[in-house]
Amino acid sequence: MTGHVRRRGGSSWEIKFELGADPLTGKRRIRYVAFKGTKRAAELELARLVAQNAAGEGVDPSKSTVAEFIERWERDWATANVGPKTLERYRQLLRLYVRPRIGAVRIQKLRAVHLNEVYSTLLRSGGQDGAALSARSVGHVHRVLHRALGHAATWGVVSQNVASLVAPPPVPDEEIKILTEDQIGAILRHLEGRTLRPIVSFLLGTGARRGEALAIRWGDVNFQKNVVRIERSLEQTKGSLRVKSPKTKNGRRSVTVSPWLAAELRSHRARQDERRLALGMGRAPDDSPVFAGWNGEFRSPSRLSHDFAAAMDALNIDCTLHGLRHTHVSQLIAAGLDVLTISRRIGHASPAITLNVYSHMFSNTDTRAADIMEATFAKIRGTE
Template sequence: MTGAYVDPNAGKVTLTTFFADWSQRQIWAAGTAKAMSLAVRSCTFADTELRNLKRSHVESWVKKMSQEGLAAGTIKTRFNNVRSVLHGARNDRLIATDPANGVTLPRGRKPEHAMAIPSPSDVGRLLSASEPWFRPFVAMCAFAGLRLGEAAAVQLADIDFLRRTLSVQRQVQRAGAGQASITPPKYGSERAISIPDGLVQILARHVENIGTYGAQQWMFVGGDGMPPHQNTVGYWWRKTVKDAGLSGVRLHDLRHFYASGLIAAGCDVVTVQRALGHSKATTTLNTYSHLWPTAEDRTRSAAGAMMNEALGNPADSVRTDRA
């Protein structure tokens, strides 16, 4: 009568078996397919029939991941991936309800506590300590906000030296042990970035002094004429951090440095979103909302500006009135 009936016999298939069939019908990037498969394999209830799944199965799995020391963000990602499979089973009318509904996940650290933003002097030290060929790579991450894979996949044609723009059109992803593949950037991340004159000069000097490689004119090269693998970049980054006399600085922290600089300069949410290549403005806000001035800060600054304009020096005006 309500249209919610599900045949109990339909749920005799296990989560693993259903995923093997359901995943073949999904339009995923290679990285997404790999993450989804990993999440399902990690399930403690992967071989349980869907009709027998209960909320307690999901809660036990989340508890196990937490006890194994997985980060809260990793647990949330795996949970959401498996839940999307369960939603697929529900849409195929193999289960009536979502057994993951209402499951409590571990709390992650707030962005303002978990995010490490290098200081301008730290970034300067990193650039000075970088090998000549690696310096443009670090500069693109710090002053254009590129992700590691995006910076590795930059080609000479992506840089418009006259208009001072950098186009992000592809990324490098791991494709096995020591192997790299070229894929489109993350959804919503294809963009053209306005870059500063200083970065233009660094890139131009790199092309002049070191050159570019391959028929496709990669700005950086790894093995077999391909862009550098993530492991290669990681090695040179760790060496750069050590040579700069720093510790605990991740390459991705340069992206936070770039975002914080845009926000400090007064850029709005949409501008920062487009520069970083976030698919949604909510992603930008969830990550960097603590860096924007609060409503109280803006109210206080606006009221103070009005007061200064109306009264000049407020303290002198008060003393004059009392006299």
């Protein structure tokens, strides 16, 4: 870094030095600092400031507001580094909850107290029509702010990430809702002959996520081995659908399906081919979605959730599509299947995640553990 000292009058000096290229735009950055004292003292201050910035401790004197920085962060970093769905969510959170409250604050004057005030206000009246915003949603706001302000600190725009000084509100534990066997039977009977039936059966029988199921193509189904490959997911953003890779390598997996579910899929394909032939489309090719819409294209994830919710309302059953995944896992746990196999089957990044989400269900097997040890001690006593 280079710089120089220029007299402004009397004992006043202007210290000028380079900060280096702007990380966001690549443009040259110059810093000006007013100083009073002797020329020698001003030169020493220049040397100190240059050394401070070279060590990464300096702060960009930009007068940007929080809103202005966020706009640049969205455009120059988030757009290139996160997926469309995540970007859409970031923009929504920042637009609805951050910009209206602290957007006008100079980013270098932003303090932890500002964020605490924002979170408190959102919890009281940040929702629709002035209703309280959930702690979970406020937590999402905190996480996107933490990420953006973390970059502001890394890039020298601010001296520290003030979001790291603030804790988001605690989120109450929510009970995972799972279906009983009677409810599963009622749902399948209610959906008989409807286009919802095949995918609901698949989600119940595999524990797949909604987007994963909607992205499966007929070429991924092996009826000889009763195995379905899950290698991609369908993501919906405003006005578009896109197929993307799983978040982790564990998301790519092969899932063995039961003979009952395999028969469901065969019947579904026969009905789908019959419909396609009636429309003059020919039989479904291998790259056609298994759970396609009437036109053979990918089915909308949000529309699927809406249709399922309507069916559950008609049955007076409290369950979401994701609840089918929980129900699948609960059945496996109740049957005594080990956590590693369950984790691999449902595509978790590690068994630790499975244990964290479903630990309360595994605790129900403690009585079985006591029974196992009782049988062991009985054998020992018999040999004494």
